[in-house]
Amino acid sequence: MKMKRITTRPPSRGNLPSFIFTILRNPSRGFHSDAVNANPTCTHTIKRTHLVSESMIQTRCKSGKIRKDEALGYFNSMIQTKPLPSIWTFNCLLGALSKMKQYSAVVSMCKQLMGYAHFRPDVSTMTIFMNCLCRLNRVDLGFPVLAITLKYGLQPNAHSMNTLLHGLCKYSSLAEAMELFKLIEEKGYKCNEITYATMINGLCKVGKISKAVEILKKMWEDGRFKPNQDCYNPIIDSLCKESRMDDALTLFRDMISKSVVPDIISYNSLIHGLCNMSRWEEVLPLFEGMEDHGVRPDVVTYTTLIYALCQSGRLEKAKSFLICMLNSGISPNVCTYNVLINALCNDERIQEALTLFGTMIEKRIKPDVVTFTSLISPSCKSGNWEEAVMLFKTMIDHGVLPDIVTYSAVLDALCKEGKTTEALNLVEEMI
Template structure:
């Protein structure tokens, strides 16, 4: 809804608050009727309402009875009694009841609302996600000669931002500035937060600058709550350098960062892989005397676990509990992950027991970590036990769970079980993804079951799942293994036509297959194709070509490959030299072989046992 100009609301029909209250019920009936007539009894009722509202145990039915009495009094009771009632009901989250009460009381002759009354109603409308109806309540301020304050306007702004009505929020904000209505750092912070939540970080930064420059000659010092949403937004957009720069500006302007400021930056740095900078911030945070919260501890735990520092991670877990923080599943999952990766499954199981004993429920991520580790070890029976356990505990498997299990069964040769799981996914309304198909294609290719692998590949494309480079590489490798090089070449061309550009590993598979067949012309054409497609041949590519030429006794051509390799900045390794030296010895070109050995040592390569044997063969006197 477009924001209405505030000063116009008293003259437009849309400014009448009664028009929108038809959304809510307006009849209240209760047996608790406390209707009174004289002033003394009226005061006693007012005091009773005030006391009951402050008691914290007021019941809705009781409140409705008091309200019936208030509306029947003549003259009407104090506005403060009504404010106490709707305030108490608002705290009890009975927002629609408050709005309905307001509608009814506004119909009573002689009732005059107070600013606090209207503020509570606006707050309730906002909580009902009807913030746009708050503009009509603002009109009532003018109708009764009540001045608007920053708190009321901030409440409405917050409601508009919370429900994503940023156009209306920005129009209201502009009018607040232009009409010089009361505003403070909370006004700006509310709008900045709303802009950041919808991804408009640039506009939020502009608004922050306006605070310093002064809107309409009124400069307002930003609070930390004005900076934090922008820091968070920049980090989520992976603009960590800008976030750090803003953080320094904040400190230079005398604004003290809080735990949220640090958490935003630490999360952003960790996400960008800048662990060192994240740790520096943690130290700075500690030096400033800012206490860690659960988010900080979780970030630190994740950092330690990613670095494999499990002993320190366990010490941190102990420190957290001693500091009064109960670790949650997000805190503990990284530790379970690093234990599983280190093949310490027993300790991981103990940690899961620790979670359940402390009232924490392992989530799907927890179970997937353990399942994946078991499947990669080939412990498929134990993995199925974990699957049964997680389902019993109400945690349903997802695509990652099934992919891990399928991988485990395929690589354990349990094809029937793998296919059964693949079919079971459909029964669970989980669609196999590119990884699911890729696992099956790769496993079938390694078993040289190419007909089934191609069928699986075709099924994948029929289901509109686009094969990725990993799937193509598996299939190409399988076709090369069984000597179907023409099919492999056709698949390669099809892959390129589908805009799936080959990785150097993919191309190496084909070049190696051609070289082993002695088809060096085809191998070189494919090598040139790598360059054409923007790829960069690696050490393995050159070694394949060197070996291929050596197998055909084309040692001088192989030596040219070595020289080209060096000129392109790809360093030859022991395999490159050993292959060539052996070939030159067979060709009885000992001087060239010795020169290559000398060149190898000059490049800092330490001879291995193969090189040593070759050297001995050269230096040993002929019998």
Template sequence: MRLCLRALGAPLRGFVLHSGKRVASCFSTAGFDLPDWFKNPEDGGSCAGLGGDGDDDFVLPAKSGTLEERRETATGSGTKPLSILARCPASHQEAEFEADLDEVSRILSSRFASPEAIVIAMDCCHVRVSGRLVDKILHRFNSDWVAAFGFFMWAGTQDGYRHCANSYDSMVDIVGKFKQFDLMCGLISQMHEVGGLVSLVTMTKVMRRLCGANRWSDAIDAFHKMDQFGVAKDTKAMNVLLDTLCKERSVKRAMGAFQQLMGTIPPDESSFNTLVHGWCNARMMKEARKTMKQMEEHGFSPSVVTYTSLIEAYCMEKDFQTVDNILGEMRRRGCPPNIITYTIVMHALGKAGRTQEALDTFEKVKQDACTPDASFYNSLIYILGRAGRFLDANFVVAEMHRTGISPNVTTFNTLISAACDHSQAENALKLLVQMEEKSCKPDIKTYTPLLKLCCKRQWVRTLLFLICHMFRKDITPDFSTYTLLVSWLCRNGKLVQSCLFLEEMVSKGFAPKQETFDLVLDKLENRNMHSAMRKIQLLRVQVAGNRRKSNETRW
């Protein structure tokens, strides 16, 4: 089956998306360059050239698919999810669900100034609200808190429906991600009043989001207030707090909290391992060793997890001599390295350019009768791919199949990224098709290297195709992907598109870096695009305002 972009004319031009609407329609109207391999098939292989009688032809390769599937894909309506292989709803009920999902997405895609405006707009919408629909919409709009929260409020008022704890948790996470801490607070109170829906899962999200916004002491406060919402302040909860503080660059605060709490909450092995890992990540090895000692004083001997954290830190320092010493110590103390330890060591050697030593690790794994898992294989594929050894990488994929370990999304992402790095665009796109065939769901990391390659080569049509493909799969760009698109397009002279992505980025609640604004404004000035400049300057002021507002909010 081959999928021709022109056959998708309707979805391209109408481009019904919950996101990127204006960006996409802009791409589809101007006259852009075709991918090089389309113009010069010998450059990029045979995947793209079909007919070639018009600018819109761009073909993705695919191997299978019935005639029916072809027809359905080619004529697929703009509201159906774009899929290289067509999908049909399994039942009538399923079709209704899909239609409801599309209807809500369509409404939420328009830009609304506030969640309240969405509640009003939703009132004419006759869909059957269910927990599944709410979860799906929250997932789809998890990068657009206004849309997600507006819909959530509306759904909560519908007859015969009540939000479950799980939906509340997702909503808490989304508003937290965009630093809407007042709303987050309100949701927690509501969850409690409605019937004790607050759990450790909820409070974990609260603490992680607060720490993510550098509000470490607010996170500690949230921990102390947990029992007011009926969540026990036990060892498990304390470990979440410690881990959160450590992961969010505040191991010192974690240690402080631990020293305060350990009198009332008994620590376990995880508590110590979390802290050791925190110190190791901060490269404070003396402290890490001290915590290990403290661990032993409490009757816990260092485990493979503890040692592996140490090893990882020395790997980051490229101190492979110390790594070897620790491996020896582990064996002596009857705590042999496991597949995770080996993955770390192998990966670090590979990254340090010591490819052969890295590959020798595979032998050691076999000698130790350690069983490789998907992550280990993925790391091996990464090292081989980086070295351009694609045949060997494919051999590893075959080995995975042979040992009953299915290649996962990371396997594909690694292969795609390596192919892009070596300018093998055709292979990279083939892998994307293979993922679809194997029902392996792509994520944002699948697309980033492909998008980057398109930006670099100025393949704007292919870029559009990929963005379209991405949105249809409910994958929205993250902060870095937006930054990438804005800056690459800007550097490559596609200023209009760059500005549109910048606007969309802000409307999604992201705060672009000053450098990103500077870059765009600089290019606009060079081109004397004054009205666009004013618009972007206004946007910058808006972002600064949002930032101030979110810093003022108190938990």
């Protein structure tokens, strides 16, 4: 049977696509317990053992420590049990494997289960099934699963619809996502704030900001669902990336006036946008006002500020923010240090950069190729080859391999100093 591509319009119960029959075509040979068949009087004892094993499986799944082979072993035992374990136990197992990103295994299990005549999934089962298909970039097969859900007489919940909508936005096309979104609204399928946030995020990613704003306004007018940060943040971030800072700030103030509390993502987007446009008179008040809304700056906030200050030549101010960051109990990451080390090297303050590099090592923050290249390049340019060689050795000791930028910096310095032989040897080493 040839499988045809399913459109975004969920099929009616009386017109199920061929994929459903493909799933149902190969039922396994059944699940029989020889012990029960041989001695019906032991059914009660087996049911008690069954309940104990179900409890154990659920506990293992919830622990987050279950292994793939262990889960597969449980599944093979469960499908041979008569009667079948509860749907809740199956859901726990499928959900645990899904969290482990074992999407293909979950899809295979679900297909096998659909072949059992006595298996009765619930909405959670079908949603896990749809989610794994979407994660495998087969959102087109998610709709036949929706059809099976309807066939079982189950009502898809908001999570089910959000799974398909997210899959379309991420892996398929925005046009199909919009079609499904309209269908959700027209047919009255269950939805929630996540449904709207998913659609807004999808629109913003392809630059359709005005359409996203329309949906946001519609939410307020409709009144069923109050927009949250996840509805506002994609729009604010997109406006900032397009340098439409006045529009972004207006929306931010509108958000606060409607009692939607901004979060760290809201602030980081605005701070990044304002820094890029050197609107310092607005950056610092915004930064200082974060805690008024119960939002604590994070490593991204500080690194953004430090980078912008370094780019604008305000290196001392950038260093003061590093101290402020440390005093606030926030640990800088490799990106934070790279920004400052690169700025110090560009300002020919190599010893300060090396001191900062030493501090970085002491704090057990692993340097990367950017860190070493920032330090090696000025050492070569200043003719301090001993320092450059030492940094190269340290780089290898840390398990970091030089890249084309690192080699190019050294080659440039060697050629300028007339060290042609060394440069040619280095080219051979690169190859």
